[in-house]
Amino acid sequence: MDQLPFLARLLALSCILCAPLPALALDQAQVEQGAARLYRERIDELRRAHSLDTDSAFHARVERILQPLLAQAARDYPVSAAWSWEWHTTPDGDENAFAMAGGKLLLSRAFTRRLELNDAELAMLLAHEIAHAVLLHNLREFEQALRLDPQWAARPFAELEHAVDHDQGLMRRLAPLNQQQEEEADREGLKLAWRAGWPAARLARYFQKLSRNSYAPYLDSFAHPAPARRWQAARLLAEQLEQPPGIR
Numbered sequence: 335m336d337q338l339p340f341l342a343r344l345l346a347l348s349c350i351l352c353a354p355l356p357a358l359a360l361d362q363a364q365v366e367q368g369a370a371r372l373y374r375e376r377i378d379e380l381r382r383a384h385s386l387d388t389d390s391a392f393h394a395r396v397e398r399i400l401q402p403l404l405a406q407a408a409r410d411y412p413v414s415a416a417w418s419w420e421w422h423t424t425p426d427g428d429e430n431a432f433a434m435a436g437g438k439l440l441l442s443r444a445f446t447r448r449l450e451l452n453d454a455e456l457a458m459l460l461a462h463e464i465a466h467a468v469l470l471h472n473l474r475e476f477e478q479a480l481r482l483d484p485q486w487a488a489r490p491f492a493e494l495e496h497a498v499d500h501d502q503g504l505m506r507r508l509a510p511l512n513q514q515q516e517e518e519a520d521r522e523g524l525k526l527a528w529r530a531g532w533p534a535a536r537l538a539r540y541f542q543k544l545s546r547n548s549y550a551p552y553l554d555s556f557a558h559p560a561p562a563r564r565w566q567a568a569r570l571l572a573e574q575l576e577q578p579p580g581i582r
């Protein structure tokens with residue numbers, strides 16, 4: 335008589351065990367695993383299109399500027415010390431630059447050429463991307479999505495991963511956090527590159543170029559503060575950092 339409920343319980347248990355991992359178990363390791371998969375897909379796509387690491391001089395320039403910044407990040411953010419950073423360059427004009435969890439970077443030569451970035455300005459761009467990674471911005475974004483809509487906890491993580499980049503409704507609700515994260519990556523990235531030895535005022539000029547090249551320098555975009563506002567914040571921070579220690 336007890337057999338049916340037992341079977342029902344067994345069936346329910348087996349469904350739980352074979353269900354995809356829910357987002358509730360969200361942690362940095364899971365986020366890094368997902369980022370590594372998405373990064374690999376994008377990199378493979380660029381490789382198939384013969385758009386990966388095609389300019390050895392540009393690649394070498396990025397590496398020369400990047401390595402000391404990564405060493406500084408390992409000192410300042412112990413979470414990143416064990417990461418195997420991976421970076422690639424592309425001539426693809428559709429990309430600008432991005433960083434993914436666990437230290438996965440992509441940088442577009444077209445973007446740096448369009449802005450005519452010198453080495454200090456390129457260091458600022460790279461430091462901004464490094465800051466996103468070491469500040470665990472991907473994880474914080476997923477956590478915020480879970481707070482906004484706890485139902486995500488019952489769904490597979492891969493769905494949430496896709497939604498933060500494609501679900502317009504969710505993206506709109508995440509926009510305030512994204513804006514904050516951009517400001518934080520600007521600020522902490524500039525400080526990181528400055529600690530690595532770059533003059534703060536030269537780093538800040540990256541934002542001046544960004545603003546000058548923008549079609550709408552005074553308008554916030556979906557996820558970024560207005561370029562003119564970013565330039566003003568960077569200029570003020572550079573002034574503070576370059577003041578003698580007694581005044582700072």
Ligand SMILES: [Zn+2]
Pocket residue numbers: 462466516519
């Ligand atoms: Zn950013």
